[in-house]
Amino acid sequence: MAPRPSKRARLEVSDSEVQKVLGFEDFQLKDMPDAEVFYVPNFFDEETSAQWYSGLLELDSWYQPRLKLYGREIIQSRKIAAYATDPKLTLKYSGQVVDMHYEYPPLLRQIQDEVEEKLGVTFNHVMLNLYEDGSVYIGNHRDNLENRVIASVSLGAPRTFIMTHDAPKRAKHTSRQKRKARVTSLETSDPPIPPDLDDLKINKPTAKRKQWTLNSGSLIVMQGDTQRFWKHEIPKEPKVKDGRISLTFRQLVF
Numbered sequence: 365m366a367p368r369p370s371k372r373a374r375l376e377v378s379d380s381e382v383q384k385v386l387g388f389e390d391f392q393l394k395d396m397p398d399a400e401v402f403y404v405p406n407f408f409d410e411e412t413s414a415q416w417y418s419g420l421l422e423l424d425s426w427y428q429p430r431l432k433l434y435g436r437e438i439i440q441s442r443k444i445a446a447y448a449t450d451p452k453l454t455l456k457y458s459g460q461v462v463d464m465h466y467e468y469p470p471l472l473r474q475i476q477d478e479v480e481e482k483l484g485v486t487f488n489h490v491m492l493n494l495y496e497d498g499s500v501y502i503g504n505h506r507d508n509l510e511n512r513v514i515a516s517v518s519l520g521a522p523r524t525f526i527m528t529h530d531a532p533k534r535a536k537h538t539s540r541q542k543r544k545a546r547v548t549s550l551e552t553s554d555p556p557i558p559p560d561l562d563d564l565k566i567n568k569p570t571a572k573r574k575q576w577t578l579n580s581g582s583l584i585v586m587q588g589d590t591q592r593f594w595k596h597e598i599p600k601e602p603k604v605k606d607g608r609i610s611l612t613f614r615q616l617v618f
């Protein structure tokens with residue numbers, strides 16, 4: 365379950381409101397329609413990543429959010445820690461207010477500075493996730509659209525990342541529309557028209573799935589329309605006995 369801000373995302377924001385990551389085209393994942401995803405395997409070296417992992421484990425801001433699911437309260441297995449640069453920035457997580465911190469510990473500030481410098485953009489929020497072993501996971505979800513740019517640094521145990529194409533809800537037909545379309549097609553006696561391939565690409569991008577391993581020190585950037593059209597997850601991997609931390613730096617624009 366991803367954090368949900370109290371305000372709604374605007375569908376369009378002007379270019380001046382978002383600082384997109386530029387210059388990483390060589391790392392863009394091919395074959396992903398409607399997405400802008402970059403994966404940089406060795407963004408930070410192994411030694412630095414291991415040091416940062418140990419340092420961040422010591423943060424006193426880790427906590428397990430309580431979530432309301434179907435009226436029942438459960439405690440999430442994945443610990444998180446949340447920081448924002450703007451004291452006005454608040455988020456809700458499954459109906460609960462996120463325990464947001466506005467004073468960065470020096471190590472986290474240092475990591476964010478390095479990420480910002482390498483990418484040439486700034487972030488107003490970072491959500492850290494702690495996967496203590498392979499039993500801890502994040503289910504298939506899309507991040508809220510306010511997350512215009514997400515840059516995620518992985519530290520510790522390698523974990524599998526899966527992205528699945530999923531058309532935005534707005535574009536899906538309601539069952540009433542579908543019924544209507546079916547009736548119309550039954551009534552027509554015109555010969556079938558061959559589909560326009562371009563239309564198919566836009567309207568039926570089904571069965572698209574990408575899966576790869578996020579190594580320690582790697583970076584993934586998701587921006588542009590990615591959250592509208594793709595979901596992502598870190599599945600359970602019982603064989604993984606070590607921990608992983610992800611730092612998801614976010615540019616939230618409401």
Ligand SMILES: O=C(O)CCC(=O)C(=O)O
Pocket residue numbers: 366491493502507516596598610612
């Ligand atoms: O741990 C990760 O790499 C993904 C985390 C994620 O999807 C999220 O925090 O929304």
Ligand SMILES: [Fe+2]
Pocket residue numbers: 366505506507596
């Ligand atoms: Fe996410």
